[in-house]
Amino acid sequence: MKALVSMTAHELHDKLVNREVSALELTRAQLAHIEETEAEIESYITVTSASALKKAEEVDKKIAAGEEISPLAGIPVAIKDNISTKGVLTTCASKMLYNYVPPYSADAYERLLGQDAVMVGKANMDEFAMGSSTENSYFKKTKNPRNTACVPGGSSGGSAAAVAADEAVFALGSDTGGSIRQPASFCGVVGMKPTYGLVSRYGLIAFASSLDQIGPITKDVRDCATVLSAICGKDEKDSTSLHVSTPDFLGALTGECKGMRVGLPKEYLSDAVDPAVREAVLSAAKAYESMGAEIVECSLPMLDYALETYYLISSAEASSNLARYDGVRYGFRAEGCEDLDSLFLKTRSEGFGKEVKRRIMLGTFVLSSGYYDAYYKKAQKTRTLICQDFARVFETVDCILTPTSPCTAWKFGAKSADPVQMYLADICTVSINIAGLPALSMPYGTDGEGLPIGVQLIGPRLGDAKILKAAYALEKGGR
Amino acid sequence: MAITMKEIEHLAKLSRLALSNEEKERLTGEMQSILAFADKLSSLETEADPTMFAADGKNVFRKDEVKPSLSPSEILQNAPQADMECFVVPKTVE
Amino acid sequence: MKYETVIGLEVHAELSTKTKIYCSCENSFGGDTNTRCCPVCIGLPGALPVLNKTVVDYGIKAGLSMHCDIASYCKQDRKNYFYPDLPKAYQISQFDLPLCEHGFVEIDTDEGMKKIGITRIHIEEDAGKLLHAEGANFSLVDYNRGGVPLIEIVSEPDLRSPEEALAFLEAIKSTLQAIGVSDCKMQEGSLRCDVNVSVRPEGQKEFGVRSECKNVNSFHAAARAIRYERDRQIAILEAGGTVEQETRRWDDTKGESFVMRTKEEAHDYRYFPEPDLMPIFVDEAWKENLRNSLPELPSEKKKRYVENYDLPKYDAGLLSASLGLSKLFEEAVGEGAKPKTVSNWLLGEISKILNETLMEAEDIPFGGKALAELISMIESGTISGTIAKQVLPEMFNSDKNPKQIVEEKGLAQISDEGAIMEIIHGVLSQNEAAVNDFKAGKDKAIGFLTGQVMRASKGKANPGVIQAKLREALEALK
Known part of the structure; x- marks a missing residue:
């Protein structure tokens, strides 16, 4: 029999409703499994056992009282440690926030609490979400549960590893340039970045405001749709939150994709992509064809400029977003600061890690006088072209199929030496954030070493239901 | 473009980062390669309007209605140093 | 050589909205430290700004009242710099696309009305x-003012x-107060300005090198800072030197300004569009x-006062400005x-009290x-003007009306001829010398005796009656 902790949220929901298991039993089983697994995987920065057990008891009371419970009630969830959780340590995996306990909660987390989900811990990540391997965490190195010699991907590596290692039934991550999708792909789970503005960013500790988006990491597509339904919606506290009625994501999961037009852009299948990954994408395309979808070969030539555009815009915004960490109001303050200058300089130099400093320097550079037009403004213009590129293709297709990452999980340290090599690994995901589109990564096969491969489905703006529909069809009938 | 050590020092000052000589040298090299990689954009000729906002919204406003603030203890709970219901910093030069 | 002073001002006015600009904390003055703060206005990680619509309304009103073009499209930008009073280490402001542009206000000068461009x-x-x-x-930081809306x-x-600078500041203040967007209370710092000054030889077309003076916290200080800066620059030029472009800090107690930063040290604010806020149409x-x-x-009110009430321009100007x-x-x-x-x-009297007590006219x-x-009590002869000046401070200090005050304090004027005659007789009997002077034809003595009668009546005797009765009594003695 399948272990409780390895089940999906919808399977567990049925068990809770049918009283085959109580929320408390489930949470205890989850915490026990974390206890066993954590030494090896290190998904979490903080495990919140006490509050989890308390929440589970509340859910059991509701069940006992005959109340109807929400689909996520009693389900253990891991929250990425850059999502503010009132009263619970929220570090962004940085020394800078090693002791920061927010006095308020992120909107997405509030919504999960409203659904009675049970948070079991705060997941590890790259410091301030800057990285693609979770090696940039100040606290620990999370291992890929599929092969512990490999990185779990990043920056939401802790969230993806927790779900893959059954240390949580699902997780919330954040995605600025692929930070949900790439670790989901590396760990063999489902991860989705919703349309920009669909999920409130209020309480998400900003990396790059115009690119950041919270999204689900789950064990299957149905759970992904369920979690997205729970966390999305207009938030008056986020000016960029969209005013749209929530689409019926679960209703879109028909298992069919007949007549759907699936774009296959040639630029995403270049020689820079591992052969095994390319094979997986092509075989997914074949699967779609066999299910009655139409494969449309298309071109997104602006991909060539996506990474540069992404790194300039995201670093510029980050340099400003991370300026507030100055040792005055919260978090780390360096010892022995005699004057203001040394307070700022020492605190920021000792509090931030290497990669974060690198991006702050780059961002400061592109915004500084004399370089703004050549770099930042140019990147904003290229951003327009990238958006137009996608808009043109979406005139003829419903969704686009690509690899999530050009490669599978790499070994620890393999790309740490050269920042540009690390940046290149984000080639398939960053343009989606630049254009504000929804995209989902789902496992589709493995490479020669048995490491999971992820395929990415990209939708038009607010086409979140479309890609869930396509993903669900592939998950059901795509083998 | 080439980036000099002097520029690195200027950027570090603007960013309030104190860098060791070793860090400065490393960053000079790294920034150099990142910028070489970013220089590709300058070869792209375009008259496109810059995208300044990620969403299409406009006129997103809040009503001018008072809502409760946090308590001073919540405001100060994370302060590295606090006194007299205020954040404490080294004396600012007046 | 004769020099011309060229002045430009940057005025910051706090808007009197109920809440702050980007969060729902109360916008008010005073009170305990850090009591009007939330995740947004102390810049907690993850908190996001949402623009208060009334701030835009007030900004547009200010623009319209100063004959500006209102932008059909504008945006907000981040101005990046580090200081402990700036919680996010950037100020949300507007850079290249401001809400209002190309306006003017009119000021009265010796040469007549003058348009000052906005x-x-x-x-x-804030x-x-x-x-x-x-x-x-150490220093303490209070974020209550953080996020208060400014224009x-x-x-x-x-x-x-x-x-002219003072007249301009007065015009700005009276306009903002009249349209109800700012209370412009200088004591509470709700109106502050930066002063840009340069000098040039009279007749020269090009502007001289300017300096910017910060920390100017009153109109009085603005005028002093300008004079100081004008004299300083002229002295440099006269000595054959060159004026440096720099930012200076005004010290009002010392009456001097000091260099804050030179042109080379000028901040690089790295403005860029605020991605957390949507544009304004x-x-x-x-x-x-x-x-x-x-x-x-x-300005319209002043015209009306002159035309409808026949007030002198000077009176009309002062009244309409407040x-x-x-x-x-x-x-x-x-x-x-x-x-x-x-x-x-x-x-007269009322403005004098306001000046002495540092009270704003709005708080009378x-x-x-x-x-x-x-006024009607004076005109009906119930009290004298002198007594009225004693009643006025009472009106400031209590919520009683003048009639009550006069009654309770027994200040009503004595107009009863019999009673006044009695006082006169008393005074005359004690001032024989003066009476003799009068008899000797020295009319001046009447003035002295009038004063004595007034004093004996504690200021309450009707001066008209004193005049008539005193002469009558003196004539009778002749």
């Missing part, structure tokens, strides 16, 4: 406050003297709605008081009705 008006957030304890080696009004370099309907809601502006005084004026006149008399009281505790009552 370059732009933009909206932005910073918190640093508090310095005496002798301590920054930037003038063209059209001003030519400290007096102002359509005609919105603009017209606000235009129609604007009250009479001080929301508090013009309100009292119109109320009192509405009660039937003579306009010029009301104006004399407002600009009585209304125009009470003022009219006071």
Whole structure:
């Protein structure tokens, strides 16, 4: 029999409703499994056992009282440690926030609490979400549960590893340039970045405001749709939150994709992509064809400029977003600061890690006088072209199929030496954030070493239901 | 473009980062390669309007209605140093 | 050589909205430290700004009242710099696309009315406050003021003297008060300005090198800072030197300014569009709605006072510039008081009390009705002008009306001829010398004796009656 902790949220929901298991039993089983697994995987920065057990008891009371419970009630969830959780340590995996306990909660987390989900811990990540391997965490190195010699991907590596290692039934991550999708792909789970503005960013500790988006990491597509339904919606506290009625994501999961037009852009299948990954994408395309979808070969030539555009815009915004960490109001303050200058300089130099400093320097550079037009403004213009590129293709297709990452999980340290090599690994995901589109990564096969491969489905703006529909069809009938 | 050590020092000052000589040298090299990689954009000729906002919204406003603030203890709970219901910093030069 | 002074001003006015610009914390002054703060206005990680619509309304109103073009499209930008009072280490402001541009205000000068150009008006957030304890080696930060909405009004370099600068500041203040967007209380720092000054030899077309002076916290300080800077620059030029472009800091107690940073040290603010906020589109309907809601502006009011009430221009100018005084004026006149008399009281005794107590005219505790009552008591002979000047401070200190005060204090004027004659007889019997002077034909003695009678009546005797009766009594002695 399948272990409780390895089940999906919808399977567990049925068990809770049918009283085959109580929320408390489930949470205890989850915490026990974390206890066993954590030494090896290190998904979490903080495990919140006490509050989890308390929440589970509340859910059991509701069940006992005959109340109807929400689909996520009693389900253990891991929250990425850059999502503010009132009263619970929220570090962004940085020394800078090693002791920061927010006095308020992120909107997405509030919504999960409203659904009675049970948070079991705060997941590890790259410091301030800057990285693609979770090696940039100040606290620990999370291992890929599929092969512990490999990185779990990043920056939401802790969230993806927790779900893959059954240390949580699902997780919330954040995605600025692929930070949900790439670790989901590396760990063999489902991860989705919703349309920009669909999920409130209020309480998400900003990396790059115009690119950041919270999204689900789950064990299957149905759970992904369920979690997205729970966390999305207009938030008056986020000016960029969209005013749209929530689409019926679960209703879109028909298992069919007949007549759907699936774009296959040639630029995403270049020689820079591992052969095994390319094979997986092509075989997914074949699967779609066999299910009655139409494969449309298309071109997104602006991909060539996506990474540069992404790194300039995201670093510029980050340099400003991370300026507030100055040792005055919260978090780390360096010892022995005699004057203001040394307070700022020492605190920021000792509090931030290497990669974060690198991006702050780059961002400061592109915004500084004399370089703004050549770099930042140019990147904003290229951003327009990238958006137009996608808009043109979406005139003829419903969704686009690509690899999530050009490669599978790499070994620890393999790309740490050269920042540009690390940046290149984000080639398939960053343009989606630049254009504000929804995209989902789902496992589709493995490479020669048995490491999971992820395929990415990209939708038009607010086409979140479309890609869930396509993903669900592939998950059901795509083998 | 080439980036000099002097520029690195200027950027570090603007960013309030104190860098060791070793860090400065490393960053000079790294920034150099990142910028070489970013220089590709300058070869792209375009008259496109810059995208300044990620969403299409406009006129997103809040009503001018008072809502409760946090308590001073919540405001100060994370302060590295606090006194007299205020954040404490080294004396600012007046 | 003769020099011309060229002055441009940047005025920051706090808007009197109920809440802050980007969060729902109360916008008010005073109170305990850090009590009007939330995740947004202390810049907690993850908190996001949402723009208060009333701030935009007020900004547009200010623009319309100063004849500006209102931008149909504008945005907000981040201005990046580090300081402990700036919680996010950036100020949300407006950079290249301000809300209002290309306006003017008119000021009265010796050469007549002069138009002073308004370059732009933009909206932005205020910073918190640093508090310095005496002798301590640390400073305290209070973020109550952080996120209070400001408009920054930037003038063209059209001003030519400290007096013009003062007139401009008065015009800005009275306009903002009249349209109800700022209370402009200098004592509470809700109006502050930066002063840009340069000098050039008279007749020269090009501007000289300018300096910017910060920390100017009163109109008085603005005029002093300008004079100081003008003299400093002229002295440099006269000595054959060159003026440096720099930012200086005004020290009002010392009456001097000091270099804050040179041109080379100028900040690189790295402005870029604020990605957490959406752009602002102002359509005609919105603009017209606000235009129609604007009250009479001080310049229009001044004209009306001259035309309808026959007030001297000087009186009309002072009254119309103050929301508090013009309100009292119109109320009192509405009660039937003579306009010029009301104006004399407002600009005389009442303004004197305001100056002495550092009170704003808007805070005067009585209304125009009470003022009219006071005036009517003088005119009916119930009290003298001298007594009225004693009643007035009571009106500031209590909520009693003048009649009550006069009754309770027994200040009513004595007009009873018999009673006054009795006092006169008493005075005459004690001042034989003066009486003899009068008899000897020295009419001056009457003045002295009048004063003595007034004093003996504790100021309550009707002066007209004294005059008539005193002469009668003296003539009888002849």
